[in-house]
Amino acid sequence: MDKVVASAQDALEGLIDGMTVAVGGFGLSGIPTVLIHQALEQGTSDLEVVSNNCGVDGAGLGLLLAQGRIRRVIASYVGENKEFARQYLSGELEVELTPQGTLAEKLRAGGAGIPAFFTPTGVGSQVSEGGMPWRYDSDGEVVLRSPAKETREFSVRDHARDYVLEHATFADFALVRAAKGDRHGNLVFHQSARNFNPLCAMSAQVAVAEVEELVEPGEIDPDEVHLPGIYVQRVLALTAEQAADKDIEKRTTRPRPGKDD
Numbered sequence: 001m002d003k004v005v006a007s008a009q010d011a012l013e014g015l016i017d018g019m020t021v022a023v024g025g026f027g028l029s030g031i032p033t034v035l036i037h038q039a040l041e042q043g044t045s046d047l048e049v050v051s052n053n054c055g056v057d058g059a060g061l062g063l064l065l066a067q068g069r070i071r072r073v074i075a076s077y078v079g080e081n082k083e084f085a086r087q088y089l090s091g092e093l094e095v096e097l098t099p100q101g102t103l104a105e106k107l108r109a110g111g112a113g114i115p116a117f118f119t120p121t122g123v124g125s126q127v128s129e130g131g132m133p134w135r136y137d138s139d140g141e142v143v144l145r146s147p148a149k150e151t152r153e154f155s156v157r158d159h160a161r162d163y164v165l166e167h168a169t170f171a172d173f174a175l176v177r178a179a180k181g182d183r184h185g186n187l188v189f190h191q192s193a194r195n196f197n198p199l200c201a202m203s204a205q206v207a208v209a210e211v212e213e214l215v216e217p218g219e220i221d222p223d224e225v226h227l228p229g230i231y232v233q234r235v236l237a238l239t240a241e242q243a244a245d246k247d248i249e250k251r252t253t254r255p256r257p258g259k260d261d
Contacts, residue, residue, distance in 0.1 A: 002183045003235045004214065008038035011208045011236045015044055015173050018071075022107060022169065022200035023051040023061060024176035027080075028247045030193025031060045032175040034210050034238060039175070040064055048072040050169055050203070052103065052196050056080045059247050068092070074169070076100035080249060091137045096146065099127065102166055104199055109168035111202025111231060118163035123151060128164040174204030178227075181211035185229030186220055198227040208234045212243035 005011045012035065015021070021039075025031035039047075040063050047070050054073050055062035057080075064070050066083055072094040078084055087093035098106070099121045109117055126132040130148035137143045150165040176197040179190035187209055189197050201207035214237035 001217075003185045003229070003233060004183050005234050005236055008034050008210075008236060009042070011035060011210070011234050012038050012042065012044075012173075014206065015039065015042075017044060017046045018048075019044075019172040020048045020050065020170075022171035022174040022203050023049060024174070024197030024200040025060070026052055026192050026195035027249050028056065028060055029191075030177050030189065030195065030197050031055070032177040032208075032210050033060070033245060033247075034236065034242050035175040035177075035208060036060060036063060040067065040069070045069040046071045048074070050074045050103075050107070050171060050200070052100065053077040053079075054081055054084050056249060057083055065093075072096070074098055074103070076103045089136055089140060091135060091143070094135045094144065096134055097132060102127075103169075104196065106166060106169040107171075107196070107199035107203040110170045111199070114168055116165055116167045118152060118154065118165055120161055120163050123162045123164050169203050171200070171204040172206065174200040174202075174207040176201045176207065176209045178209050178211045180213045180215060180220065181209055181232075181235050182215050182217045182220055182229070183235065184217050185209065185232030185235055186217075186225045187211070187227040187229075187232060188220060188224055189226050194226060198231075201227055201231045206234070207232045208236065210236045210238055210242075212238055 049070050053075055062081055074096045076098055088095050102121050122128050128149050130146050132146040133142045135144035151162050154163050178187040180188040209232050
């Protein structure tokens, strides 16, 4: 039951080229920085990444992207990254844009063993009708577009409307970061770092969690657990320095009340 590993290298044992990797976090909040650096160091490439976004230039998944390690991205937001835009528009990167709530449910459904589900989100748009550019060539021409998806009418509370079929996400690996975790893999996340981290872990065959604070089993109140250890296979305890290493995408400040300009 002790899932703690000795090093980041041990944590990513079995991660090989071509795998599908779900990566937690929201913007740069709650991203598994140490595990991303390890994936970069060990040279893993040709990855299909499922994440809310793909980091920024010089941080997060943007580091793997800059070295050409990512083949395909499934995400809901792709701003803040000029290199991402360059690779996408030049045909170096395949991109499947997915509505944010749909992306979250695809991950959750994968963890629950539900292969597909119907949602009203995206009906009547390229999400359901197809035609969304997935890949360009070097001349800027679209060479791969999203296919049309099955739609079906359902009546909910006596109101009939169309729904689109979405398939669940089943990742090979998940890389997540938690504020606290125990040796059994029970995890607690801090505020917005909870976005996507639990869902990514749920979707994966092997979920690896880097934790800022490692505690013994029983020290986390069961009511405080955000993700049960059943979904986590490996736990990497961070050093104090690693735990404190957190980036901010955009720092916005203002003078404190009462302070002179």
